[in-house]
Amino acid sequence: MKFANTCFRSQYIRGKFSLLEWQKRLLQSLWGWRHPTGARRFRMANLHASKKNGKTLLTAIVATFELFCSDSPSSLTLCSAASKENASQIFSECAYKVERIKSLFLLQPYVRSVTFGDPVGVIADGWRDHWKQGLNLTDQQAEFMNTGHPDRETPWLTVDEPNHVADVIVHRSPRYHSRWFPWKKIVREYKDKVVFVGSREEHAAFEKEFGAVPYHETPTLLDLARVIAGAKVFVGNQSSPRWIAEGLKKHVHVEQDRGRRGNTHWQRAGARYDADKLWAI
Numbered sequence: 001m002k003f004a005n006t007c008f009r010s011q012y013i014r015g016k017f018s019l020l021e022w023q024k025r026l027l028q029s030l031w032g033w034r035h036p037t038g039a040r041r042f043r044m045a046n047l048h049a050s051k052k053n054g055k056t057l058l059t060a061i062v063a064t065f066e067l068f069c070s071d072s073p074s075s076l077t078l079c080s081a082a083s084k085e086n087a088s089q090i091f092s093e094c095a096y097k098v099e100r101i102k103s104l105f106l107l108q109p110y111v112r113s114v115t116f117g118d119p120v121g122v123i124a125d126g127w128r129d130h131w132k133q134g135l136n137l138t139d140q141q142a143e144f145m146n147t148g149h150p151d152r153e154t155p156w157l158t159v160d161e162p163n164h165v166a167d168v169i170v171h172r173s174p175r176y177h178s179r180w181f182p183w184k185k186i187v188r189e190y191k192d193k194v195v196f197v198g199s200r201e202e203h204a205a206f207e208k209e210f211g212a213v214p215y216h217e218t219p220t221l222l223d224l225a226r227v228i229a230g231a232k233v234f235v236g237n238q239s240s241p242r243w244i245a246e247g248l249k250k251h252v253h254v255e256q257d258r259g260r261r262g263n264t265h266w267q268r269a270g271a272r273y274d275a276d277k278l279w280a281i
Contacts, residue, residue: 004061010093022049023058060093067094103222107160137263152268157225157247164230165216167281168194172206172255173239176262181255182275183210186235193281197224197241233279238264246271251279 004019004027019027026047033041049055059079067077077094081087102114127137127144139149150156168190172183187194187210195216196203203215218224225244228234234245237255245252246266253275256262265273272279 003065010057010060010096017057019058020054023054026058027062056089060090063090064094064097067097100219101221103220104157104159104225107158107222108156109158131263134261134265135263136265140263152266153249153270155247155249157244159222159225159229159248161226162229163223163226165227166193166195166214167232169228169231169234169236169241169245170194170196170206170213171198171202171234171236171239171241173198173202173237174205176238176255176264178237178255178257180258180274181237183255186253186275186278187211187213189278190233190281194235195227197227198239232281235275238262253279 010017026045030042030045031040035041047055047058063077063079079087079090079094081090098114105111105114122145124141124144127141130140130143132140135143142149170186183206194213196206196213197216197218200215200217203213207213216227218227221240221244224241225248228241228245228250229248231250233251233253234242235253235255236242236245242252242254242264246264249268249270251270252272254264254271254273255275256265256273258274265271
C-alpha cells in the first residue's frame, strides 16, 4: 500500500491518484495476510472486473512492485494478455520507471548502455548472501563480485550540470527511521537554506512531523542528482537520494539508530551519523 501511494507514478496520470476501495482490499489481502513465519498466505490471485475499472493500473502497480521491491532474488515479472497491445500497457509502465533512471546511468563513464529486457551476464542479487555486521551494501556487493572494498573518499557518480537549488537537501523515505535523529533541530538550524526532495507524499509526511520545508520536484534520477550535486549538505535516511549523495561524496547527515552501524554507513570525513554537530553552511 505504501509503495502504491508514495512510490508509484504512472505515465498516464498527472499528479496524485488514489486507489479505489476494491483495489486496496485486494492488495491488503494478497500482501498483508501472512503466516506466522512472515510468508504470504496467497501466492495466486484471479481478478475479474469490467472494463475501465482500474485493472491495468492495479496490475502495473503489482508488476512494478515485484520487479523493484520483491523479497525474491531476481524476481521474474511477466505481462500477458489477449493481444500484444494490451500486454504492452503494463510493460510500458514498468519500462517508464527505467527511463526515469536511465539518463543518470548513461552519464557514468563505466556504463555503456541501459536497456530494459531479459537479464544477461551476472545476476547481482548474490550480495544478499554476504551480509556481515558493519558492512555497507557496497561492501557486500564487492564481496559477492570478489573485488576489493571501494575507497571511502572516491566518488562513483558524476553529473553534467550541478543545480544549486539550496545549500541543504533533505529527504526522508517511509522506512529506516530513528527516534533519536534530531530532525526538528536540523529544520530549525538550516531554516531558509533547505529544500525537500522526493515524492509529494513523503514531503507532506515530513512537514506534518517536523515543520514546514519547501519542496522541489525532481522528475528523473538525473534531476535529483543534479540538485544534490549543487548543494553543500545532504540530510536523509537510507534511500536512493542518500545513496546518490554518497556516490557524489557530498557532506551528509544520515539518520540511523544510535550505536548501530547500518548497511548505509560509510566511514569517511564527510559523513556524520548522529547530527549532534551540524555541518556549517
